[in-house]
Amino acid sequence: MKQIGVILTLIILCVCGNSKAQPSAVKNAAKSVFKLTTYNADGTVLSTSHGVFVGNNGEAISDLKPFIGASKAIVTDSKGREMNVERIMGVNDIYDVAKFKVSGKTIPLNVAQSASASGSQAWLVSYAEKSPTITAATVKNVETFMDKYSYYIFSLAVPENTNACPFVNSEGQVIGIMQPSTTSTDIHATDAKFITELQTTGLSVEDETMKKIGIPPSLPTDKSQALLTLMMAAQANDSIKHAAIVSDFINQYPTSVDGYTAQAQIYLDANDFESAEKEMETAIKKVENKDEAHYNYSKIIYNKEVYKSDIPYAAWNLDKAFEEINKAYAINPQPSYQHQQALITYAKGEYQKAYDMFMDLTKTSIRNPELFYNASQCKQMLKAPMKEVIALLDSAITTTDTLRLREAAPYFLARAEAYITTDSFRQAVFDYTRYEILVNGNVNANFYYIREQAEVKAKLYQQALIDISTAIMLAPKEPTYYAEKASLELRVNMMDDAIKTATKCIELAPEYADGYLILGLAQINKGDKGNGMSNLEKAKELGHVQAQAMIEKYSK
Known part of the structure; x- marks a missing residue:
C-alpha cells in the first residue's frame, strides 16, 4: 500500500507540473493546428x-515543400x-514556408510580434482531433535574418508527426x-511573423516556385x-490560374473594367461570344468609367470580326464595334478612341478614309510608330x-524610341517585304537581319527560307547557303528547303x-517533282x-512545268 501511495503522489506531482508548464493559452492553441494534405x-x-x-x-501558414507539384490541397482542422x-x-x-488561404472561417492563433529570447520557454503543439500532444521546449539559440x-x-x-506544427x-x-x-538533431522554426507577411506580387504568376x-x-x-x-496571367500557359485571377480581380475591383474585359477575352478565345457579350454589358452597367467599358467592348467585337x-x-x-467606340468618344473624346475608330474603318475596307484618320492622329498627343505603320x-x-x-515605314521606324527599339521589329519586317517588291534585295536582307536581331533570333525555319531567297536575288550566295542550311536544321523534314x-x-x-x-529531298518526298528536276540537272x-535524263523524265511525269524544256535542251 505504501508503494501504491508513492506512485499516486508522483502522478499527482507530474500532472501539477504539466499544468504549470502548459498555460491555458498554450492548451487552447491546439484548436488552430491543422493537418495539410496535398494531391497530384x-x-x-x-x-x-x-x-x-x-x-x-482561412489565412494559414505551413511549410512549402508539400505544395510543390500539387494540383490540389485540403486542410483538416481540430474538429x-x-x-x-x-x-x-x-x-x-x-526558408521552405508558405502562406495560403482556405475556404471557410477559421480559429486563428495570434502571431508573436516580438522575438522569444534564447533560454525562454516554448511549446510545440501537435495536431490531433482529440488529444493533441504539447511538448515543452527551450529556445537554444535565436538568429536574426533580414534585420527583423x-x-x-x-x-x-x-516528436513524431509534428512537421510544420507551431511553436507557441x-x-x-x-x-x-x-x-x-x-544537418543535425536540432529542430528549427522560422519566424511566424515573417511567414504571415509573405505576399504575392504582379510577377508571382511567373515565379518559378509558383x-x-x-x-x-x-x-x-x-x-x-x-x-x-x-496581364501576366493572360500571357501564362495556365488557364486554371488565369480564370481564378480574373474572377478574383472582378470580385476585388467590381467597378474596374479590366477584370470584365479579361473575362470577356476568355470567352472570346473559347468562341463563346454570347457570354462575352453579356460580360461586357455587365461591365457597362457596373464600372465607374463608362467610356472605358464601351471602348473595351468595341475592341472585343473588333477582334472577333477581324480574327x-x-x-x-x-x-x-x-x-x-463602331457604335461602341462612338459611345466611348462621346463620353470622353480622346485620341486613343479615334485610333480605334480608324482601325474599324480600315477593317471595313474604307482605306482612304482610314488613311486620313491615321495621318490626322500623327498630329495629336498620341503620335506613335503604329500610326505610320497603319497608314502604310x-x-x-x-x-x-x-x-x-x-x-511611311521609315517614319514608323524613326519615330520608335531608341530605348524601346524592339518595338520596331514588325516595321523592319514590313519594310523588308516592301523592298522585295521594288527589287531592292540587299536593303531587304538588311531589314530581315535587323528584325532577327530585335526579336533575339526568335524566328522559324520559314524566316530563313524567305531571307535566303532575297539573298540569292542579291547574289549573296554564301549567306544564302547558311540560311537555307539553318532552315533545314530547324525543319529537317521539309522537302522544299532541300530542293531550294x-x-x-x-x-x-x-x-x-x-x-x-x-x-535527300527525294527520300523525304518521293512524289516531289522539284527534287528529281534538280537531281537530274546536277547529274x-x-x-x-x-541518270540525269531519267530523273528529268521523272520530274516531267510528276508534272514539273520546266521538265520538258530541260529534256529538249539536253537531248541535243
Whole structure:
C-alpha cells in the first residue's frame, strides 16, 4: 500500500507540473493546428504536413515543400472539418514556408510580434482531433535574418508527426513552425511573423516556385500590382490560374473594367461570344468609367470580326464595334478612341478614309510608330506607289524610341517585304537581319527560307547557303528547303553537294517533282547524262512545268 501511495503522489506531482508548464493559452492553441494534405493531378496523395491558422478568414501558414507539384490541397482542422486550399498568398523557398488561404472561417492563433529570447520557454503543439500532444521546449539559440525576423533553434528530439506544427509562447502566440534540421538533431522554426507577411506580387504568376504549384496565387492587394498580375496571367500557359485571377480581380475591383474585359477575352478565345457579350454589358452597367467599358467592348467585337470572321455571331459586326467606340468618344473624346475608330474603318475596307484618320492622329498627343505603320497598310491596300509605303515605314521606324527599339521589329519586317517588291534585295536582307536581331533570333525555319531567297536575288550566295542550311536544321523534314538548297548548290557549281541534297529531298518526298528536276540537272552537269535524263523524265511525269524544256535542251 505504501508503494501504491508513492506512485499516486508522483502522478499527482507530474500532472501539477504539466499544468504549470502548459498555460491555458498554450492548451487552447491546439484548436488552430491543422493537418495539410496535398494531391497530384490524378487525385493521389502527394504529401502530408501540418500548419496553423493565423486569420479568421482561412489565412494559414505551413511549410512549402508539400505544395510543390500539387494540383490540389485540403486542410483538416481540430474538429475534423475539411477545407480546400483556395489560394497561395506567398511563398519563400529559402526558408521552405508558405502562406495560403482556405475556404471557410477559421480559429486563428495570434502571431508573436516580438522575438522569444534564447533560454525562454516554448511549446510545440501537435495536431490531433482529440488529444493533441504539447511538448515543452527551450529556445537554444535565436538568429536574426533580414534585420527583423527570428530563426529559432531548439534542442529537442523530433516528436513524431509534428512537421510544420507551431511553436507557441506562454501567451499562446505562435512564434514559428517546426522544421527538422537536415544537418543535425536540432529542430528549427522560422519566424511566424515573417511567414504571415509573405505576399504575392504582379510577377508571382511567373515565379518559378509558383509555377510548380497548381493552386492559383492570390491577387495582390495593391491595385497596380493586381493589374500586372492580370496581364501576366493572360500571357501564362495556365488557364486554371488565369480564370481564378480574373474572377478574383472582378470580385476585388467590381467597378474596374479590366477584370470584365479579361473575362470577356476568355470567352472570346473559347468562341463563346454570347457570354462575352453579356460580360461586357455587365461591365457597362457596373464600372465607374463608362467610356472605358464601351471602348473595351468595341475592341472585343473588333477582334472577333477581324480574327474570327469565319464564325458567325448575328449580334456582332463592325458597325456594332463602331457604335461602341462612338459611345466611348462621346463620353470622353480622346485620341486613343479615334485610333480605334480608324482601325474599324480600315477593317471595313474604307482605306482612304482610314488613311486620313491615321495621318490626322500623327498630329495629336498620341503620335506613335503604329500610326505610320497603319497608314502604310492603307497605302498598300490603295495600290499606292511602293515608295510611299516605304516612306511611311521609315517614319514608323524613326519615330520608335531608341530605348524601346524592339518595338520596331514588325516595321523592319514590313519594310523588308516592301523592298522585295521594288527589287531592292540587299536593303531587304538588311531589314530581315535587323528584325532577327530585335526579336533575339526568335524566328522559324520559314524566316530563313524567305531571307535566303532575297539573298540569292542579291547574289549573296554564301549567306544564302547558311540560311537555307539553318532552315533545314530547324525543319529537317521539309522537302522544299532541300530542293531550294540543292538548286542553290547547282547555281554555284557545287554539283556533288547538289546531288546529295536533291537525293535527300527525294527520300523525304518521293512524289516531289522539284527534287528529281534538280537531281537530274546536277547529274547531267556532273557528266552522268543517262541518270540525269531519267530523273528529268521523272520530274516531267510528276508534272514539273520546266521538265520538258530541260529534256529538249539536253537531248541535243
